Amino acid sequence: MKDEKIDAIFNPKSVALIGASNKEGKMGYVFAKNIIDGYRGKIYMVNPSEEQVFGLKCYPDVRSIPDSIDLAVIVIPAKAVPKVMEELAEKGTKAAVVITAGFSEAGPEGKKLEEEMMVAANKGKIKVVGPNCFGIYNCNIGLNASLGVGTPPQGGDISFVTQSGAYGMAIFAFALDHHMKFAKIMAHGNKAGIEDYEILRYLGEDDETKVICLFLESVNKGREFLEEAKKITPKKPIVATKTGRTAGAARAAASHTAALAGSFTAYEAAFKQSGIIFARNGMDLINIAKGLDWQPLPRGPRVGIITNSGGTGVELADLCEEAGLVVPELSEETQEKIRELIPPYASSRNPVDMTPVWPKFVELYSKIIKILYESSEIDIIIPIILQRAAMMPEVCQAVADTVNQCLASDRKKPTYVCWVSVRSAQGNMDILQKNRVPCYDWPERTARAVGAIYGYVEFLKRRAISFEGR
Known part of the structure; x- marks a missing residue:
């Protein structure tokens, strides 16, 4: 059963902003704008110096608010916070986010203020986030009670x-x-x-x-x-x-x-x-x-690497094995399927090095991914999309389409892209990631991420925990 007070932080039916302001540059302005832009519950602005904030009635203090408050967001000076917390406690407020700094992180005086604030909060059983914090989001209800811009x-x-x-x-x-x-x-x-x-x-x-x-x-x-x-x-x-x-x-x-x-x-x-x-x-x-x-969790540690650069493939193989993964040589049967596609001077062993045959990149990436996906010898597929391949949007689209077609089958196997290219090709990486094909810059980051994910799988296996469908 969910904690009602913590749930009020993320799913409040009403929000009171203490320190709301119409003045650009003020914290109260930033928070007021963020809250009203996406949140659809009741909003109460509080500031004795304002009559309205962003078109909403502004109350002089917490006691003046006619209804109950689920969540209070506090952006007033630290010295004023304990008194406001007392008022919120009297009101039966469930939770408060205290953005204001100047508490225990600032020394003995601040520590004393924090203790006073918490005495009031505990008296009213208010769950407090902060102080000295950035705020909270619930993206799925449009709630941005933070310093961040936009929802x-x-x-x-x-x-x-x-x-x-x-x-x-x-x-x-x-x-x-x-x-x-x-x-x-x-x-x-x-x-x-x-x-x-x-x-x-x-x-x-x-x-x-x-x-x-x-x-x-x-x-x-x-x-x-x-x-x-x-x-x-x-x-x-x-x-x-x-x-x-x-x-x-x-x-x-x-x-x-x-x-x-x-x-x-x-x-x-x-x-x-x-x-x-x-x-x-x-x-x-x-x-x-x-x-x-x-991507689905890998069933084992065996990685199939596809590359158009031998050196990058070798580096990634090293890093994968150092991260607890395995890069096995493919069987003769699987290699024969790959050799039918690649030039005679290319390598089918694993890493599969197609070499820089640019005109065939779309076909080769797609078909080799499918071969490795269907192979019982491989648990994880890592295509290296490097330089010229990364600059070709048609290659990225083909990889994204192929991966998602494979995932639609009964056999679930993860694919992670090792991305090595120039900044100007970022838009092509977006093609992959908009289709939920994860891309990692350079071999080291790729191996670390994939190794960590497989480490979690090992944890589940050691405890005989099923992860079918995950």
Whole structure:
């Protein structure tokens, strides 16, 4: 059963913006615009200096609002927040997102303010996100209560929780550029009023969330967090980046969000035991999530590589095997099928190197993908789309069409593209990713992402957990 208070954060029937403003450049203006642009529930603007904000009546204080409030979004100065939290508690408000900084991350005085704020919140049993945070999204209902600009498209099933607001939103923006869609986003800053395990439990129970992404600087109540993770990972993947792994980074985390980083070695071991997929950085986090979301899980570690560059194929083979995958030599029977298509000086062994026969790229990529898809010797297909091939939109369209035709068959097998090309060819990568064929820049990122995905499969296998249809 979902936590009613956390659900009020993501699915509120009403939102009150404390500190709403008509003045461009003010936080209250940014949040007012974001909320009214997409959210269709009741909206209450609060500011004693305004009569209306964006055409909506503005109330002088929380007590003046005639109805109940599910979610309060607070953008007023830190010193005024404890009093407002008292008013919200009296009102029976379910949840609050405190954007304002100047609390425990700012020193002893700020810590005292944060404690006062939480005394009021706890008295009213208000679930608090923040303070010192970027905000929240529920993309599927058009709710943007954050500093981010615009409301992302609906229909996503990845949820993302980040302790770093600005960097978390940069990761999110990168993902949107790569045609990924999200369900829910939370940037929870100082984490004064909501525990990590509570958010994890909520997303684990959330039907809209199929993949959970976490950008962590610290973990509060680690035992409870890991117990929740153990319940979730058999059903849906959790991908986590943990920063503060070195002494310098841990020191920076403490000054940034008052986070206590803890021993990374302990985190790494605990993540592995509970089935959390560890990503070394924000880009790996998104790359792994993209592969999990768009393609079926691989049944085994055997990779079939298709390339028009021998050197790139060899490098990718090295990196795949270092990432725990296998690049087997194809059987004579399968090689014979490929040799019928490629020039006599090309290689059919694996990596399959078609060589730079540009006029035949459309035919060869498509037909070799089909051969490897139908082969029982290969579990994972990685076409390398490099330079001239990447500059040909017809090649990218053919690969996208072939992959999706194959996925429509009874046999499910993932395909991930290793993309090596110039920036001007980005539009051709879009052809693939709009069709949910994940692309990864360069062999190293490809191997890391695919290796991490197969690592999750190994976790499921060790526990005899079925992943048919996933």
